[in-house]
Amino acid sequence: MKNTVLDYALKIRLPLTLFVIVVSFMLTFYISRAERDSIGYSPEQPIKFSHKLHAGTMSIDCQYCHTGVTKGRAALVPSVNICMNCHSIARKDRPEIIKLTRYYNEDEPIPWKRVHKVPEYAYFNHSVHVNKGIQCETCHGNVRDMDVIKQVKGFTMTACLDCHREPEKYVSYLTNIKKGPENCFACHR
Ligand code: HEC
Ligand code: HEC
Ligand code: HEC
Ligand code: HEC
Ligand code: HEC
Numbered sequence: 001m002k003n004t005v006l007d008y009a010l011k012i013r014l015p016l017t018l019f020v021i022v023v024s025f026m027l028t029f030y031i032s033r034a035e036r037d038s039i040g041y042s043p044e045q046p047i048k049f050s051h052k053l054h055a056g057t058m059s060i061d062c063q064y065c066h067t068g069v070t071k072g073r074a075a076l077v078p079s080v081n082i083c084m085n086c087h088s089i090a091r092k093d094r095p096e097i098i099k100l101t102r103y104y105n106e107d108e109p110i111p112w113k114r115v116h117k118v119p120e121y122a123y124f125n126h127s128v129h130v131n132k133g134i135q136c137e138t139c140h141g142n143v144r145d146m147d148v149i150k151q152v153k154g155f156t157m158t159a160c161l162d163c164h165r166e167p168e169k170y171v172s173y174l175t176n177i178k179k180g181p182e183n184c185f186a187c188h189r
Contacts, residue, residue, distance in 0.1 A: 038117075038151050039151055039152065039153070039154055040150065040151065040152075041115060041150065041151045042115070042148050042149065042150035042151070043113040043115065044113075044148070045112055045113060045148065045149075046099075046110055046111050046112065046113075047096055047099055047100055047110060048096050050146075050147045050148075051143050051144060051146050051147070051149060052144065052145055052146055052147045053147075055143060055144045056144035056145060062136055062143075064082070065077075065078040065082055066078070068126060068127075069126045069127065069130045069136075070126075070127050070130055070131055071127055072125065072126070072127050073123075073124070073125045073126060073127070074126065075126050077112055079109065080100065080103050080104045080109070080110060081104070083100055083104075084100075084101075084104050087100055087101070088101075115149050115150070115151055116140070116151055116155065117155075118155050121188060122157070122187050122188060123186075123187050123188065123189050124155075124160075124187075132174070132177065132178075133171075133174050133177075134171055134174070135171075135173070138170060138171060139153055139155075140152070140153070141153060157187075160180075160187065161182060163180065164179055164180030164181060164182055165179065165180075165182065166179075167179060167180065
């Protein structure tokens with residue numbers, strides 16, 4: 001009798017228990033990974049601003065609005081003033097532009113929702129990448145085709161390191177590209 005119970009426990013229960021444990025570990029790993037990765041994240045914004053229209057159809061240069069990309073860490077999201085360069089005249093009667101004008105008149109920043117973000121403990125800098133000729137699209141996808149901005153590439157440590165180790169795979173449009181750093185202190189300072 002004792003023997004059969006033990007047999008049962010070892011032959012069926014133990015493998016089954018182990019199986020359940022392993023599967024649940026794998027699931028939590030992938031789920032937490034996906035959350036952190038935030039690929040596909042595309043929040044609704046306070047004003048229906050379209051990159052497809054402005055950067056695509058109208059071909060406004062990215063740097064007209066994202067003035068920080070060659071200068072430092074942040075690309076920077078434009079202030080309402082930049083929008084008003086055109087919208088004090090263009091499409092003034094449209095509901096979204098009336099909303100925009102209200103932010104401007106009340107001197108209130110537009111509460112844009114942040115889409116791409118690395119955690120505080122990791123250091124990223126736009127200018128070192130952009131000034132080497134790495135294009136926005138390599139990291140942000142085809143923004144000129146997006147009505148609403150969406151994260152399409154992962155910004156995990158593995159994703160950063162993949163390109164740092166073999167940049168020629170990701171930026172084949174550049175010649176003589178140097179590898180990026182792999183030492184911990186480059187990105188965790
Ligand atoms: C007319 C101004 C304007 C132009 C031109 C423009 N952008 Fe933007 N961009 C914005 C505004 C405003 C936001 C914040 C609202 C949003 O996310 O749609 C933004 C957001 C973004 C974001 C997401 C920021 C975040 O929160 O993570 C990326 C990436 C981006 N732009 C890339 C580009 C690229 C690449 C180009 C050129 C192909 C470009 N933008 C051209 C105004 C502009
Ligand atoms: C260089 C000029 C220019 C700049 C800068 C610009 N826009 Fe526009 N925008 C236009 C024009 C022109 C249209 C109309 C295009 C069309 O309908 O063919 C437009 C259309 C729009 C619309 C759609 C309006 C509608 O028809 O409902 C919104 C919303 C908008 N812009 C928001 C913004 C915001 C927010 C900014 C600043 C981040 C901005 N624009 C910066 C020129 C500009
Ligand atoms: C090597 C990859 C890479 C390239 C190239 C790149 N970005 Fe980014 N971008 C990122 C990462 C990573 C973040 C999140 C940074 C953070 O949280 O500090 C980000 C965030 C942003 C943001 C929102 C936060 C901010 O920095 O103000 C905007 C806007 C943006 N990028 C626009 C651009 C534009 C425009 C270009 C091209 C001129 C560009 N990016 C090129 C990786 C890149
Ligand atoms: C090219 C930039 C880069 C380098 C080099 C780098 N990291 Fe990271 N690391 C990141 C980014 C970005 C994140 C945040 C995204 C993520 O969680 O994957 C991160 C996250 C981490 C985390 C948190 C991971 C987690 O699962 O929460 C640890 C721990 C870490 N790094 C340690 C290291 C160590 C140790 C080294 C050196 C062997 C190193 N990193 C080198 C960019 C880098
Ligand atoms: C598409 C390729 C690519 C991606 C993706 C990329 N990098 Fe880089 N990065 C480079 C290259 C190439 C260099 C080296 C530039 C040089 O010095 O010539 C570099 C340099 C750096 C440096 C050194 C800057 C300095 O001050 O010297 C840091 C820090 C860095 N990257 C962080 C990151 C982080 C964090 C991420 C991910 C969120 C990331 N990078 C994603 C290509 C990339």
